Amino acid sequence: MLKGKTALITGSTSGIGLAAAYVLAEQGINLVLHGLMDDEAGQALADEFATKYNIKTLFDGANLMLAEDISVFMAKAIEVMGSIDILVNNAGIQHTESIDTFPENKWDAIIAINLTAAFHTIQKSLAGMKTNGWGRIINIASVHGLVASLNKSAYVAAKHGIVGLTKAVALECAEHGITVNSICPGWVDTSLINNQINDIAQQKSVSFEQAKYALVNAKQPLPEMMDPRQIGEFILFLCSNSARSITGSALPMDGAWTAQ
Numbered sequence: 001m002l003k004g005k006t007a008l009i010t011g012s013t014s015g016i017g018l019a020a021a022y023v024l025a026e027q028g029i030n031l032v033l034h035g036l037m038d039d040e041a042g043q044a045l046a047d048e049f050a051t052k053y054n055i056k057t058l059f060d061g062a063n064l065m066l067a068e069d070i071s072v073f074m075a076k077a078i079e080v081m082g083s084i085d086i087l088v089n090n091a092g093i094q095h096t097e098s099i100d101t102f103p104e105n106k107w108d109a110i111i112a113i114n115l116t117a118a119f120h121t122i123q124k125s126l127a128g129m130k131t132n133g134w135g136r137i138i139n140i141a142s143v144h145g146l147v148a149s150l151n152k153s154a155y156v157a158a159k160h161g162i163v164g165l166t167k168a169v170a171l172e173c174a175e176h177g178i179t180v181n182s183i184c185p186g187w188v189d190t191s192l193i194n195n196q197i198n199d200i201a202q203q204k205s206v207s208f209e210q211a212k213y214a215l216v217n218a219k220q221p222l223p224e225m226m227d228p229r230q231i232g233e234f235i236l237f238l239c240s241n242s243a244r245s246i247t248g249s250a251l252p253m254d255g256a257w258t259a260q
């Protein structure tokens with residue numbers, strides 16, 4: 001059912017996005033890979049996927065802070081691939097600091113990349129999905145789309161925003177066979193959280209591994225960091241026919257973080 005469809009995953013040059021790309025490629029799903037990587041390395045990654053999984057691929061390094069770049073990127077992706085059947089808004093950045101001193105440029109970047117970019121990619125993908133009467137939009141939010149933590153004002157605002165965007169678009173798309181959901185992960189083992197681990201290691205004079213455990217343990221009753229591939233497998237389930245009635249949802253995958 002999914003073989004031959006096309007997925008566009010923003011931020012798929014590392015972490016969760018890259019792991020999700022592998023999971024979808026294994027099903028024969030064509031891929032638009034994207035992220036901050038130079039064109040040569042991006043093309044090599046796309047070629048590697050194409051050869052290994054016998055799928056059609058495209059790489060683009062559009063900067064998601066720039067609406068014009070996103071517009072060009074989406075037009076190219078649709079022209080080359082036909083249409084975008086599965087859109088995964090995954091790219092994101094983090095900066096942790098008290099609201100008292102939170103830098104304006106970090107606020108702007110987090111809102112642009114973690115929230116506004118998804119508005120643009122969704123808007124550009126919908127026409128093709130409506131024509132086909134089928135689509136899956138999956139936004140990688142966070143537990144921080146459901147609850148807050150200290151020193152994460154911009155991230156929490158952006159992630160609550162994308163959970164709201166998910167609900168609003170789900171209502172507008174429900175009768176077109178398009179589902180729209182947010183996944184809300186707890187801690188996932190990627191480079192996004194390395195700064196936070198390094199801060200704890202420094203503050204407590206412990207090793208990186210000990211700091212990682214402390215970070216997870218402070219929030220999650222299940223004291224285990226997720227493998228990014230687990231998120232990829234959840235994305236795959238949301239693309240399946242079994243998940244066709246799940247829409248407008250913010251789905252925690254968080255080791256019981258938000259159950260407390």
Ligand SMILES: NC(=O)c1ccc[n+]([C@@H]2O[C@H](COP(=O)([O-])OP(=O)(O)OC[C@H]3O[C@@H](n4cnc5c(N)ncnc54)[C@H](O)[C@@H]3O)[C@@H](O)[C@H]2O)c1
Pocket residue numbers: 010011012013014015016017034035036037061062063064065090091092093113114140141142143184185186187188189190191192193
């Ligand atoms: N790691 C976690 O614990 C965790 C938990 C919950 C949610 N998330 C969310 O998962 C998503 C993926 O994060 P990750 O942990 O895989 O991080 P990561 O740093 O490994 O990947 C981020 C991706 O976003 C891309 N990106 C960043 N800025 C960009 C820009 N200006 N333009 C284009 N692309 C840009 C990067 O190139 C990279 O491909 C993010 O939205 C993040 O908020 C992560």
